[in-house]
Amino acid sequence: MTTAIRNVNKTFGSFQALHDINLDIGEKEFVAILGPSGCGKTTLLRILAGFEKPTSGLIHMDGTEVANAKKTLPPEKRNLGMVFQSFALWPHLNVRQHIEFPLKHHPAASETLRQNIGKRTDDVLQIVNLEPFADRQPGELSGGQKQRVALARAIASEPSLLLMDEPLSSLDAELRMGMRQEIERLHMLTDASIVYVTHDQNEALAMADRIVVMNRGRIEQVGPPEEIYAKPRTPFVAAFVGKANLIKGRWQNGMFRPNLAPYLQWPDHDIADELKEQGLYTLRPEQISITNELDLGLKGTVQSVQFQGKEMHYAVDCRGESFVIHTPLSSRFAIGAEVALRPDLPGLSAKQSESMEPGVQHMVYL
Amino acid sequence: MKALQRSRIGQWPVNLAKRPLRAVLFLLILIFFIMPIARLVYMAFSGESGLTFIHFKDLLAQPRTWIVLKNTMIVVGGSTLIASAIGMLLAWLMAYTDLRGKKLMLFLLYLPLIIPSYISTLAWTQFLGPEGLFEKMTSWLPFAVGPFNLYSMTGIVLVMGISHYPLVYLLTVNVFKKIPRDMEQAARCAGASRRKAFVKIVLPLAFPGIVGGGFLAFLASLDNFGIPAFLGIPARISVLSTYIYEQVIGFGASAFSKAAVLSVLLGIIALAGAGIQWLFLRRAKQAETAIIDHEPRYFLGRMRLPVECLLWLFFTITSIVPLIAMVMTSLLPAYGVAFSWDNLTLKNYAFILETSPKAKQAMFNSLKLALVTTGTGMVIGTLFAYLRVRRPNRLLKTAEGAISLPYALPGTVLALGMIFTWMEPVPGWNPGLYGSILIMFIAYMTRFLILQVRGSVTAFMQVDESMEEAARVSGTNGLAKWRKILVPLILPGLISGALLVFLTALTELTVSSMLWSAKTETIGVVILNFENAGSTAYSTAFSSLIVGCILIGGILMLILQFLWKRKVARHS
Numbered sequence: 001m002t003t004a005i006r007n008v009n010k011t012f013g014s015f016q017a018l019h020d021i022n023l024d025i026g027e028k029e030f031v032a033i034l035g036p037s038g039c040g041k042t043t044l045l046r047i048l049a050g051f052e053k054p055t056s057g058l059i060h061m062d063g064t065e066v067a068n069a070k071k072t073l074p075p076e077k078r079n080l081g082m083v084f085q086s087f088a089l090w091p092h093l094n095v096r097q098h099i100e101f102p103l104k105h106h107p108a109a110s111e112t113l114r115q116n117i118g119k120r121t122d123d124v125l126q127i128v129n130l131e132p133f134a135d136r137q138p139g140e141l142s143g144g145q146k147q148r149v150a151l152a153r154a155i156a157s158e159p160s161l162l163l164m165d166e167p168l169s170s171l172d173a174e175l176r177m178g179m180r181q182e183i184e185r186l187h188m189l190t191d192a193s194i195v196y197v198t199h200d201q202n203e204a205l206a207m208a209d210r211i212v213v214m215n216r217g218r219i220e221q222v223g224p225p226e227e228i229y230a231k232p233r234t235p236f237v238a239a240f241v242g243k244a245n246l247i248k249g250r251w252q253n254g255m256f257r258p259n260l261a262p263y264l265q266w267p268d269h270d271i272a273d274e275l276k277e278q279g280l281y282t283l284r285p286e287q288i289s290i291t292n293e294l295d296l297g298l299k300g301t302v303q304s305v306q307f308q309g310k311e312m313h314y315a316v317d318c319r320g321e322s323f324v325i326h327t328p329l330s331s332r333f334a335i336g337a338e339v340a341l342r343p344d345l346p347g348l349s350a351k352q353s354e355s356m357e358p359g360v361q362h363m364v365y366l
Numbered sequence: 367m368k369a370l371q372r373s374r375i376g377q378w379p380v381n382l383a384k385r386p387l388r389a390v391l392f393l394l395i396l397i398f399f400i401m402p403i404a405r406l407v408y409m410a411f412s413g414e415s416g417l418t419f420i421h422f423k424d425l426l427a428q429p430r431t432w433i434v435l436k437n438t439m440i441v442v443g444g445s446t447l448i449a450s451a452i453g454m455l456l457a458w459l460m461a462y463t464d465l466r467g468k469k470l471m472l473f474l475l476y477l478p479l480i481i482p483s484y485i486s487t488l489a490w491t492q493f494l495g496p497e498g499l500f501e502k503m504t505s506w507l508p509f510a511v512g513p514f515n516l517y518s519m520t521g522i523v524l525v526m527g528i529s530h531y532p533l534v535y536l537l538t539v540n541v542f543k544k545i546p547r548d549m550e551q552a553a554r555c556a557g558a559s560r561r562k563a564f565v566k567i568v569l570p571l572a573f574p575g576i577v578g579g580g581f582l583a584f585l586a587s588l589d590n591f592g593i594p595a596f597l598g599i600p601a602r603i604s605v606l607s608t609y610i611y612e613q614v615i616g617f618g619a620s621a622f623s624k625a626a627v628l629s630v631l632l633g634i635i636a637l638a639g640a641g642i643q644w645l646f647l648r649r650a651k652q653a654e655t656a657i658i659d660h661e662p663r664y665f666l667g668r669m670r671l672p673v674e675c676l677l678w679l680f681f682t683i684t685s686i687v688p689l690i691a692m693v694m695t696s697l698l699p700a701y702g703v704a705f706s707w708d709n710l711t712l713k714n715y716a717f718i719l720e721t722s723p724k725a726k727q728a729m730f731n732s733l734k735l736a737l738v739t740t741g742t743g744m745v746i747g748t749l750f751a752y753l754r755v756r757r758p759n760r761l762l763k764t765a766e767g768a769i770s771l772p773y774a775l776p777g778t779v780l781a782l783g784m785i786f787t788w789m790e791p792v793p794g795w796n797p798g799l800y801g802s803i804l805i806m807f808i809a810y811m812t813r814f815l816i817l818q819v820r821g822s823v824t825a826f827m828q829v830d831e832s833m834e835e836a837a838r839v840s841g842t843n844g845l846a847k848w849r850k851i852l853v854p855l856i857l858p859g860l861i862s863g864a865l866l867v868f869l870t871a872l873t874e875l876t877v878s879s880m881l882w883s884a885k886t887e888t889i890g891v892v893i894l895n896f897e898n899a900g901s902t903a904y905s906t907a908f909s910s911l912i913v914g915c916i917l918i919g920g921i922l923m924l925i926l927q928f929l930w931k932r933k934v935a936r937h938s
Contacts, residue, residue: 051835075838082839088832092854101850106841153840163839 001062001079001160001193002027003048008057010043010217017043019218021057025161030187030194032208034201036240040217041197042165048195049082049163050075061161079108080161081154081192085169087146089138095149096134099124102157109157120156127189128152128182144175148182155190162192168203180206201241205229213237233272235280244282245323256281260318261298269345285326289344290314290333297342302333316341388761398812399768402783403775409626409786421620421627431628438605438635441522441594442587448527449583453534454576456677460535461542464662465674474681479532480916481689482873483525484592484890485909488897489688490525491516491596492695492906497702499691517601526593528684530586534579541575542568543658550663574647581643588636589776591876592890596897606632607876610778614785614880622786629779636776689913696906714907725908727885728892731803735888736871739810740818740864747818748860752852754819755826756834770816777813777876784809784881801883809877814867821863825856858930865923873912 003025010018017040025031033041046052047059050066050073059067066073075082081102089098099121103109113120125131128148138146147167154162167183168176184207187194198204204211205225213220213228213236221228221237232238235246249258255265258281271282291297300318312332314325316339323341333339411417425431456475460468478486494500494514515521545568553563591607598608606628613625666673695701697710718725750769754762772780788799788808799805833855837847853860875890882891889912896905 049835049839051838074843075835076841076843080839082836084832084836086830086832088830088836090833090836090851090855093850101837102840105837105846108841153836157841 002060003161003193003195004058004060005044005048006058006060008044008047008054008059010040010047010052011055017217018047018054019216021219023212023219023222025193025195028191028193030196030207030209031212032196032198032204032210033212033214034198034204034241035214036199039214041199041214044214045163045165045195045197048161049080050078077107078161079159080163081157081159082163083147083150083154083165083167085166087138087150087170089146089149089153091138094135094137095125095130095141095152096121098149098153099156102153106157106159108159113157124152124156127155127186143171144179147171147175147179151183151186155186155192158190158192160192162190162194164194164196166198167196168198169200176203183207205241211241213241215240231270231272232282233274235275235278238275238280238282242282242284243324244284245288247281247283247321248279249281250279251276258298260321264298266343267345269343283323283343285313285324286311287344288323288325288327288341290316290325290327290331290339290341292333292337292339294338294340297340299338299340302335302337302339305333305335391765392761395765395768398808399771402780402787402812403771405786406626406629406779406783409623410630412623421623425624425627434604434606434609434628435631437519437598437603438588440519441526441605442584442635444523445526445530445587446580446583448523449530449587450534450576450580452527452531453536453579453583454538456531457535457538457542457579459673459677461539462663463673464665464670465677466670467674471677471681474685475532475535477685478529479536480869480920481913482592482875482890483529483590484596484875484893485692485873485913486529486688487525487593487596488893488905488909489692490521492902493688493691497704499687499694517597517603519603522594522597522603522605525597526587526590529590529593530583533582533586534576537579537582538572538575540658541572541578543660545571546657547659547663577643577646581639584639585636585774588632588639589876591777591879592894595875595879595894599898606635607776607778610782611879614782622782625782626786629776629782632776632779636774689910692906692913693910695902696910698903701902714903715911717904718908718911722904724887724892724895725904728887728889731886732872732874732889735803735806735810735874736868738807739814739871740868742811743815743818743867744860744864747815747863748822748856751819751822751826755823756831766816766819769819772812773814773816777874778880780813781809781877781880784812784877800881801886803886806878806881806886806888809881810871810874813877814870817866817870818863821859821866822856825859825863828859829855858927861923861926865919869916869919873916 005021005023005025008018008021009016021044023031033044035041043052047054047067053072054067054069056069058065061078066078093101100117103113103117103120122131125134128151130145130148130152133141133145138149141149150167154164164183168179171179180203183194183196187207196204196208205228208225210222211225211228212222215236220234221232228237228241230242232242232244238244238246247256247258247260249256249260250262251257254268256268256271257263257265266281269287271280275282290302298318300316300323303315303317303322304313306313308326310329311326312329314327314333316323316325318341325341410421411419413420459465460471465471481489492498494516500514516525549571550563550567553567554560558566589607591611594603594605594608595611598604599612604612610625610628610632613621613628694705696714697712698705699709699711699713703709750762750765754766775783784805785800788797788805790796791799799808829852833851834847837843837851873890874888875894878886878888878891879894882888887895889908893905893908896902896908
């Protein structure tokens with residue numbers, strides 16, 4: 001199903017939860033809506049589901065208008081499935097009854113499905129690997145199994161749009177990783193488009209075809225995961241998705257001079273024009289290296305050192321600004337050590353040297 | 367966010383015109399819940415030439431009025447004190463100490479709440495009266511204890527206090543349990559002794575619950591009709607509730623306006639009580655957590671066994687033995703006959719079940735009233751509760767207040783309001799409701815609807831909204847959602863609300879004692895009339911039958927609950 005969101009605004013009293021949202025969701029596309037809590041992502045999802053009415057704007061599904069400011073098609077009449085954050089399993093029904101429920105009651109369930117409820121239920125049970133648990137009540141299931149039941153119920157009637165509201169947030173870290181694969185597999189198996197709301201950038205990056213980053217009721221950036229991660233167009237996206245350090249300075253002849261040390265020149269690693277216009281440079285924690293050759297970079301003092309197993313996490317203070325740096329285990333600095341920071345952009349130096357005039361090159365990492 | 371969204375519901379009178387459903391709801395609430403009280407107040411102030419204070423002046427000039435007011439104060443004050451003291455002490459013991467067998471103790475503790483107070487009163491008179499069980503139990507003592515004359519102020523105060531302590535317990539026990547134990551531990555670490563920590567930390571935090579429990583006992587005592595009717599009327603001791611009854615039954619000149627004035631006085635005392643409660647609670651602070659901690663905090667050690675023995679003695683004597691005494695009386699051929707195997711007879715029961723047309727008619731009436739009230743209450747109350755929980759707005763909040771008013775008011779006052787409203791709903795038109803069973807049905811509906819609303823509200827609050835949303839996404843917002851999802855999920859709360867309505871309506875006395883007529887006597891009325899006519903054998907037999915039914919019903923309920931819990935393995 002294709003879904004089009006046009007100029008949607010939503011206000012609760014004097015609070016504007018959504019500002020002018022425009023978004024198209026394609027056939028079979030997996031779209032993740034990513035943002036911090038309170039950014040409006042759940043409101044947008046609930047508008048798509050039909051639980052909330054847009055204050056203004058339109059929603060089209062497969063070309064039909066399903067919601068405007070005056071009228072909205074209720075959820076039970078839209079062809080969609082939904083996975084709730086709290087699972088929302090019915091404590092008095094067993095797993096099989098959960099799957100049968102939409103098959104029996106959903107007006108959009110096809111005639112073929114209706115006539116083969118038993119067969120479809122078995123198929124769905126098999127898809128989510130719950131065959132041995134078909135007769136169990138929700139209270140007798142583990143967290144991951146409950147999650148599977150919620151998924152099974154949502155896909156049972158073969159809806160063409162699947163909405164997921166932070167479906168993994170109530171599972172522990174280990175289970176979350178496993179369920180990600182499960183959801184990806186489900187996406188392959190069904191023909192539904194998926195809208196997946198999450199505040200966890202790793203989930204969004206791992207699963208989505210396209211990520212919509214939201215902040216304070218607005219869409220900050222839409223794009224494929226690689227682009228969102230590597231080429232953020234707003235400071236918020238850079239900080240929220242890549243956990244990047246934002247450095248203020250001046251762009252001059254394609255090189256960046258940080259305000260903290262204007263004598264340095266850092267190369268452009270494909271930074272978005274929008275950030276350049278604001279005089280910003282981004283470095284993700286792993287894009288910085290620490291050295292004790294103080295002349296080679298931005299001088300600072302190590303504030304904290306955390307051993308993280310496969311890498312070291314440092315916080316370094318450079319004249320009042322704090323930098324987060326992840327380095328390989330080989331480099332170790334103590335708290336209070338005077339160090340210098342410099343960009344560590346593998347694969348870039350070769351490209352740089354081609355585009356640079358000779359003689360300037362030696363200054364690149366200074 | 368939701369709260370903000372809902373705040374846009376302003377100017378509701380304007381909205382009412384746009385929404386006919388709301389207008390109808392508003393109108394129904396006005397007619398059924400507000401009108402009776404308005405008519406009553408109007409009656410108290412209306413004279414031949416407009417509004418007047420003449421009825422008040424007349425009444426307050428009579429010394430009898432002042433005696434009744436004084437009696438009411440003594441009875442209400444005394445029984446509230448007794449109920450609060452026992453209720454709080456038990457609440458503290460049950461909440462904080464390591465007593466054993468708390469579950470069984472709880473069952474005995476709640477028994478006085480389930481048994482209608484006029485039946486327990488009857489039981490107490492059989493227990494403590496001359497030749498009663500108590501006298502026999504203490505006959506081995508070298509000195510004589512009793513017999514006590516329960517037909518006195520002391521008797522009324524004592525029986526009422528013991529009948530109402532479970533109310534205080536009910537309101538305070540969870541307040542105690544909700545006080546986080548680390549608050550007290552922090553005080554101990556800061557150097558306070560156990561006593562000091564209790565006085566300075568626990569007591570202030572429990573204060574709102576204690577005051578709330580005391581207030582409930584106060585209201586219940588003010589409202590209570592059964593105890594002063596059974597104990598006071600034979601001894602010519604009147605309190606406000608029985609005095610109003612005597613006026614209405616007596617049908618003297620200006621009886622209704624006199625009763626209306628007395629009702630207003632009763633209402634004023636209730637409001638004054640609410641005012642005092644508000645004063646107390648104005649500055650009270652609640653502890654921030656709402657987690658109920660069931661684990662014991664004080665270990666009684668060597669004191670445990672003696673305390674347990676004392677409690678068991680107390681529970682048996684106050685909850686069970688009077689009922690046994692009542693059953694014993696009911697098995698004797700006549701009042702005063704010695705209790706022995708040869709004397710036992712079932713003829714009193716035969717009279718109730720076979721001979722007496724009144725008793726059968728009353729059982730039929732009460733059952734019909736209770737069933738209809740429960741049935742309609744279940745539908746209306748549950749729908750109202752659903753709206754109240756899922757789409758709260760100012761109109762519904764106000765409506766809930768209005769619905770709870772008739773239950774908070776003393777029953778005699780409500781009954782009088784019912785008479786005024788439905789005798790002539792429109793001046794000049796008497797639909798003949800007063801005197802028929804219909805007015806009792808309306809009165810029960812008005813009075814007990816709030817019980818169902820509360821039960822269903824609690825049930826709906828425990829059902830997360832996403833349960834319902836999941837049903838909607840699965841394609842149904844109609845019958846299937848209610849039948850397959852909502853009703854099964856709220857069933858325990860729904861049933862416990864309905865059961866409370868049923869039980870209260872079945873054994874109701876106060877309202878029906880004012881509204882009954884020849885063919886519409888209820889169980890309570892018939893028992894009262896037997897007792898007033900001196901037929902103690904019949905009144906005790908009828909009461910024993912009722913208690914038996916209640917106990918059987920209660921046990922069935924417990925079994926059902928157990929089965930339900932097993933079916934729905936706890937949803938974590």
